[in-house]
Amino acid sequence: MSVLEQEEHGSDERAGRHKEPFWKRYIFSQDHKVIGIQYGFTALCFLLFGFSLMLLMRWQLAFPGKPIPVIGGLLGADNAPGGIMLPEFYNQLGAMHGTIMVFLAIVPLAVGAFGNYVVPLQIGAPDMAFPKLNMASYWVYFLGGVTMFASFFVPGGAANSGWTSYPPLSEIATQGQTWWLVGMVFLITSSLLGSVNFIVTIFHLRAKGLTLMRLPFFVWSQLVTAFLLLLAFPPLEAAGVFQLMDRVFGTSFFMPSGLVVSGEVVEVAGGGSPLLWQHLFWFLAHPEVYVLILPALGIVAEVIANNTRKPLWGYKSMVYAAVFLGFMSFIVWAHHMFLTGMGTTISAFFQTTTMIISIPSVVILTALLMSLWGASIRFTTPMLFALAFLPMFGIGGLTGLPLGLSGSDIHLHDTYYVIGHFHYVVAPGTIFAMFAGIYYWFPKITGRKMNDFLGKLHFYPSFVFINMIFMPMFLQGLAGVSRRLWDGGEQYSHAQGGLHWNEFMSWGAWLLLVAQLPFIFNLFWSIKKGKKVDSNPWQATTLEWAAAPSPPIGHGNFAEVPVVYRPAYEYSVPDHPGDYLAQNDPTETPTETPIETPDKTSGKEG
Amino acid sequence: MSGHTVEEIRSEMRRYWVVGTALFLLTVITVAVSYLDVSQGVAIAIALVIACLKGGLVAAVFMHLISEKQAIYSLLLLTVLFFIVLMLGPMGGRLGSTALG
Amino acid sequence: MKDFLARWMPIDTSEHGGALDSMNALVHWLMAVLFVGWGLYFIYVLLRFRAKKSPRASYSGSTSQVSTWIEGGVILVEVILLVGFAIPAWARWVTPPSPGDNPLVVRVIAQQFAWNIHYAGADGIFGHTDIHLINEASNPIGLDRGDASAADDIVTINQLHLPVNRPVTVLLSSKDVIHSFGLPVMRVKQDAIPGQEIPIHFTATMTTPTEARFPGCAADKECWEIACAQLCGLGHYRMRGFLTIHEPDEFENWLIAEAPEPVEAEPQPAGLDASTAEAEASDHADHADHADHADHAEHMRAAG
Amino acid sequence: MQIPYTVEERPDTGLYNAKLGVWLFLASEVMLFGALFSSYVLLRTGDPAFMTIPHAVAEALHLGEGAHRWPGELNVPLAFLNTLVLIFSSVTIVMSWASLRLKQFGKYRLWMGLTILCALGFMCIKAVEYNAKFSHGLFPATSNFLGIYFALTGLHALHVIGGVVVNGYLWGPGAKMWKTEPERFTNRVEVAGLYWHFVDLVWIFLFPSLYLL
Ligand code: HEA
Ligand code: HEA
């Protein structure tokens, strides 16, 4: 029975459940599954919202200075008089697109939604270790989202200094920046609450026999992600407090002396350092980008193992690579700052760490590619997205290399090449992995499968259109076109050669929206009308499939506490009939014996 | 873990008072030293050494880190590592910088 | 090697740019090889191991060591790129030219949304500047004309004129927010950070063709430009300057032409010829009036 | 199905959930204060004027001729007193935990109550100190040193307030749990104590680096 059906019938045979009032079960719920769904739904709404902002911007980029049709008039005279987008509004949209996509859409979806829903199930836990904290984490995130959203309506509009909010620009910016900072403090707090919860849950609530090396790769990816959130986010919280004080109390932590803005000498004590912000920001934001990609890699690994019907190739090296990746991500941040006036030694250090960190990504990707060898590939909808992820992440990751070498970064820094680089990793990369995850775990959440035809109708056009948007960016970037240009570079001679791409890319973006319609329809339609399935429709091995389809709300996911007997992906085991052996399947195989006590593990982790 | 028997707990409690007193004395020393006329570098060194000593006592005894588990040591080791990176990184960025002023 | 990317990149007119471009091309070769190699494998595998053709998967999968070799190869190439190219290239990039090469030193002071270029003039000494003397219309960098060494200083707006084949050091700073001084045709880019003066060094190897010079080079011609690469506010998109590389004697003539009139009772706006004056007027008009961006945008497009 | 290890320790880590949780939280706090200290060091070493009291301020405070240096105008005796108050509160909270382990609930209440009083005392002294600064016209915007001073002590004060809330809860309404789940309650007090010691520990570093150097 699906969550939503339960909501309707309001009945649940399990003792005591019906006593909980509606708001306690579905609004201020402490159940990881409900919280996961809350996160997921909110994040999807923000994903759509962040996308819509970009659709507006893409109009301006395609047809600079032309009135936006239909919607243009609704944007308000302060933003788009006569439907023509003002540069300051463009900057707001850009800054908020970045912020919303990263902090309000992808992270909550990848960690909040998938992590919350799937991790406890995959480790055979009754719930997260701290259910109340879990609830708090969602609601603090929600507050952060509301703050960010509301900032569009304050005088001067939302933050407009880029998602990076570099001072002094952000310090002299309109009020929206203050809202942005407050929102960020909420979001960071939410992530901290969540990450503590994830780490304790994964270390402490694993089912009997589920040793660390038997964890599904998805759980590993969430564990490393949680450590990144835990240790990398606080510095931005500190920086946020400083910037807030600069803006509200007139301190000058990030304001050097002797600034002259619009002909007026700025009256502050001075002596601050704009670069301090950049250090603190990128100390967070580089690990943050791995927060965006690790859960995606986890999902892709799950889907690939399941749809190749064989164990992941090089599971161990993938785990070590992920841990190493997490560790290294703390010491590469200044590769975003090569052009702030860096000396040779420091630049050599950060170039080297950047090249080092590309290796674990290569290892993980290679392992996933090698997993395909000897497989029996089922091209299900989640698998299509997972497969597409590989070359797309490949393009994004590979284009990170010239950026990581400071010499080639001189020409490419702050151009569309960078935009192309990271969108390949986050859009056809992470977003595709998110789609794979949604199609894959939908039957677990609702007890029904999403429609396969509509899924394919979603996949193929999306794949084409998303490449239409991002591929030309590399060409524009090589030509040297700066990012964050209101007119897409129209005034610059060096941009002329690639200018015609702007319209092409915008069409890609608008068509991409159209390509999402089958998905949105499918998502809601399948809740009610999708094909009913049993608890393990994909014939998967991991523990979440041992729980009932659409596990009932309330702590306690499994009818019986599961015991684990084997590694995560025992597909196509030789001499075993059927092509998979679930982790909790007690069948004796020559190689595996049950482990009676929880393994000896340490908290050590990178 | 700390002791369980009544005797053990009582001796722990005595230890808390001893450490409390030590912290008190160290605080007095810090303040006293700050009135001495030593160079800035020496003053910073002394103050930080004493602060580390005090911090160490609090962590080791009050937070009973001395008898803590491997998991926590590993976690703290990792944190301390990143803490150091965080202290040095921004400074390092400037040391190598070509900027004037 | 460089040609690999050259078709998409602007021409390179600097001494150091070639090395950077080759390195960039080299990385792209590595990327291409990896992508095409894995891509072919990927397509092959998808065809060969689809469930229809390969109904039962192999438990052990691939036992080949090839992937390890590939990973090793990637590491090796990265090390070569780092040690052989990237680190030395950066060391050269930050090393100042030796005084013997008679480098030309120019100050560039960025502001919302224009590039102020400050030449030391005949005496080779930059005059004293003071933020309190700043007048956006007449003295954007606050040059103290009372200072003896300032008398011959030249200040232009959005017009960077440099001699060919002579090392140049640009002392880069900013009046207000962070900008980024980009010369796409020179493979130069450096953030201008308020509170700091950051030196960058390069040498032009080619003079600007006439049709690529300001004025007269419309946006659709191949102007040599200064592009602001860092978001610096609502006018970021139009913070465009012009770069003109002269023959040495031509450059000297330009300097003489630009030099301010000696002996003045009242400081005059320095270094303006008809064309720069126009550029200046339009840029500084924006500061005065932040409200009419739309108008301004129209204007810029018409002018640009 | 109950959530395991809320009371008993998991054999492989030797910890119960909340204890692992609070240490993780403290690890993130280390990074938070690490960033704050790092900023302090960077700003202080980056700006030669960082430690000089601006001329106008020195004049307003009648400091007389010559150069004046921070932390000159900070109140060392009060901060010294505050240090002692916090150290004492660290002793009392660990005593309250020990009392619970000795099953002496009354003593627990006493020690915990003292801890809360100390924390409130700390806040009062802090308020006096802040108030004196404000009345002399010393604000965060006055100079970056004061900005750092207010930012660091202010964030620390927020942590103290957080501690008061938690400890107050455990002293008052939360203490009901002693009747139903004494072990779990003892654990909660231990965890609250760990947090409180950390707040003390931060102050131990703040005090010399802001007031004495
Ligand atoms: C999910 C997010 C994500 C990921 C995973 C990465 C991964 C990497 N990034 Fe990226 N990056 C961003 C998000 C991300 N980045 C963002 C958001 C920005 C811009 C922020 C801003 O300025 O606004 C940025 C900017 C950025 C810069 C700064 C550029 C500049 O501003 O000038 C640099 C420089 O070093 C860099 C480097 C790298 C490197 C070396 C990797 C490596 O980890 C990549 C390693 C991966 C590989 C090497 C791929 C391996 C491929 C194969 C094995 C072939 C496979 C082929 C087939 C399947 C066919 N990134
Ligand atoms: C995770 C991060 C993320 C993601 C996913 C995206 C996704 C996209 N981004 Fe963005 N982008 C950034 C992060 C991201 N971006 C950042 C950090 C910047 C820099 C900002 C700055 O300069 O400061 C940036 C900047 C940026 C620019 C440059 C602007 C400029 O420099 O001026 C452009 C230009 O085209 C762009 C385009 C797009 C497009 C077309 C997508 C598309 O791929 C979006 C596709 C989205 C979908 C396909 C989602 C569909 C939604 C659903 C299916 C939900 C259904 C809903 C329900 C069921 C309720 N982005």
Ligand code: CUA
């Ligand atoms: Cu100046 Cu962008």
Ligand SMILES: [Cu+2]
């Ligand atoms: Cu990065």
